[in-house]
Amino acid sequence: MSRLFTAADGQPRCAWAGSAPDFLRYHDEEWGYPVGDDIRLFEKVCLESFQSGLSWRTILDKRENFRAAFAGFDFNKMAKFDETDVERLLQDKGIIRHRGKIEAVINNAARAQELVAEAGSLAAFFWSFEPKPEDLPEPQTASTSPESVALSKALKKRGWKFxxxxxxxxxxxxMGLINDHAHGCTCRERAAAARKAFLPPALKAAE
Structure with missing residues (x-):
């Protein structure tokens, strides 16, 4: 099965980018490009948590609603959410109304604050799990990796959920910690160049 499709501009893209109307822009402009902004990183962790058991199309369609409901995924604001906010969110038809996931991301906001105090930034912590190039699997052939297992364990140890x-x-x-654009995809080299130019923040020195 080909991992590529040819878009309307005649250029090859990862096959999944052609499976929904909004996917092409997301693929071309966001997916696989390195991110060092803590809010964007936290947003993505939250949205991936909400996606569990669902399709990314469902989440992407509702992303702006999620942003409005969760204070733009500013974890310093979200950490102050209480049961009143949980009930408000459970009534919001624009998001995924799953109590466990809602409570998980609110919990994770407080854990994110703790992680910033520990590591200096979320970016510094997450990028410390960037795989070595020689350890990467063939693009789009894996759903987990030793590094993702290690990251999951590290977050769970710190109280993160989902x-x-x-x-x-x-x-x-x-978020660009790996370049998983398919070989031949027009965005693969662009993502590689962006990764090469990106300087991951350093972990906070142990005190």
Whole structure:
């Protein structure tokens, strides 16, 4: 089965990018490009948690609703959410109304604050799990990796929820910790160039 499709501009893309109307822009402009912004990283962890058991198309269609409901995924604001906010979110038809996932991402906001205090930033922590190039599987052939297992374990040890190895791997793909664009995809070299120019933040020195 080919991992490529030819878009309307005549250029090859990862096959999944042609499976829904909004996927092409997401694929071309976001997926696989390195991210060092803590809010964007936290947003993606949350959205991947909500995706568990669902399709990414469902989540992408509702992303702006999620952003409005969760204070733009500012974890410093979300950490202050209480049971009143949980009940408000359970009534919000624009998001996924799953109590366990809602409570998980609110919990994770507080854990994110703790992680920033520990590591200096979420970016520094997450990028410390970037795989070595020689350890990468063939693009789009894996749903987990040793690094995603390690990241999942590290987060769970710190009290994070809904962050299993598959969720962690999808997060790593999307946020550019790995370049999983298919060979031949027009975005693969662009993502590689962006990764080469990206300087991951350093972990906070142990005190």
């Amino acid at each position: 962050v299993g190895p598959t969720t962690a791997f999808a997060f790593m793909q999307a």
